[in-house]
Amino acid sequence: MNMTQFAARSGRFLSVLILLGYGVLVVYPLTWTLISSFKTTEEFYASPFALPQSLNFDNYVQAFERAQIGDYFINSIFVTVLSLAVCNILGFAAAYVITRYRFTFLQVLKRFYIGALFFPVAFSIVPLFMLLNRIHLLDSLVGLSLVYAVSAIPFTIYLLTGFLASIPKDYEESAKIDGCSLFGILFRIIAPMAKPGIITITIFNVMNFWNEYIYALSFITTESKRTLTLGLAYLMEVQRYATDWGALFAGLVVVMVPTLIVYALLQNRITAGLNMGGLKG
């Protein structure tokens, strides 16, 4: 073996070592949480690293019964679905007109949405709080959904315009000749053709809405209206003093599992979508 071969081989060995090391750093905390969620408090204190004696589902029962994780789960689903519906429908219609039509305020409109992509949401949280208070949408899941939907509209439009521009115009031309209405074209012809783009943006939006925390923390005060992330953060506060960590670990797993499933099923679409819309700007 000559020097270059040796260098190449040790280089590859070093790469694998680094990659494996980082892999452990990602996977271990997650498995540790999963394992801990099946432990009794005594087992947990005895050794944080050991496996539990038996699969103990008490923590999950606790999380659902005492900590109402189930209710929070339903709230999160409600908010995610409602904001998704509003954001996708409005975003899709706007993106279509922006790509296909030339009109007076087109450039202004485009600039607004592009600018909003680089806009730190957290900045306007106080005025938003006051606005919601004035229109009686504070401490309301509908109000929260509206805020979510609007916050995602710029990126939705941005990603969909990129996608719609790649669809050939011929179909619309012939549909127009056949006397199809403009709305008919939008929903019956364009929407099915834009399906891959719509699916990609849906994944992005669902992940964002499902995981959001700052808005929920600021705008939701009633306990029964908490979303999952909010409930989890409160559970953390409570358990800090109760020192009964089991329910918290179970709560963590309950929040993570849907994300994990979506990720496992759609991973390729997520990373492809990232490159599709993520960085062309």
Added chain:
Amino acid sequence: MKHRERNLFIAACTLPALALFATFTLYPFGKAVVMAFYDWSGLSENPVFTGLKNFRTLWQDDIVWQALKNNIFLLLVVPILTMAISLLFAALLTQKRLTGKSIYRTVFFFPNVLSIVVISVLWSFVYHPTFGILNSLLEMIGLQEWTRAWLGDSSTVLWAIAFPMIWQSVGYYMIIYIAAIEGIPADIYEAASIDGASGVTQFRRLTVPLIWSVMRITIVFFLIGVFNGSFAYIKVMTNAGPNHGSEVLMTYMYSQAFNNGNFGYAMAVGVFLLLITISLALLSEKLTERDSVEY
């Protein structure tokens, strides 16, 4: 008639989104800036215009400067380390002869889809003083004297918060850099290999210049990410403690508004933070300016 239908259609498609966008994004943004010049405590009282008074208070507020220091720490450390690590992984994972590339990509990207709250809670346990993974690990390998309350010690708390932020975003930027690297035509590398350039040299002299434009765009993303993200991490992990040790301008703005009811002052802090982030973005634009390399 045709023309009218067209205009109606355009309006019907764009106006609902625009109306919501104006109400829930543009208006609060403008309002936030304006409020920074008012004295306004509480929801019911009328705001009083006070000019630059909030900014003068801010100038003399020690916590603001402490928070600014912490902010700048995070705005520098998190982007630089994230970029370095994700670039390294992107380079490693675009090597030709390496097995299991897609598994690494899948695993490394996963933290990015997790909620920040989940990650914060998770890492609070990694750092927990008595049964946390980190301290237990240090004890196991005989480094007892290194153990500490990572989040309760003002000398380590910022690093302890920076780390999960990096952990979460490395996968995201890795994917972006991988796509950029894969977009470089293979024959460029072949020519370099024939000329005898080593892997490291190729990375430095070819890959980095060729994906430089993508790297520049990601810097803005990094800054926004830290601006928005640091709040949630800190809120869950330390609540700005110990003794403002992990206070950033965002958390300070938040507590001034929602805990103390100083809405005007809170927005002055917000405007201050916004100005700093914008200047950092412009500064990084300037610093990274190079002649772009095309292939």
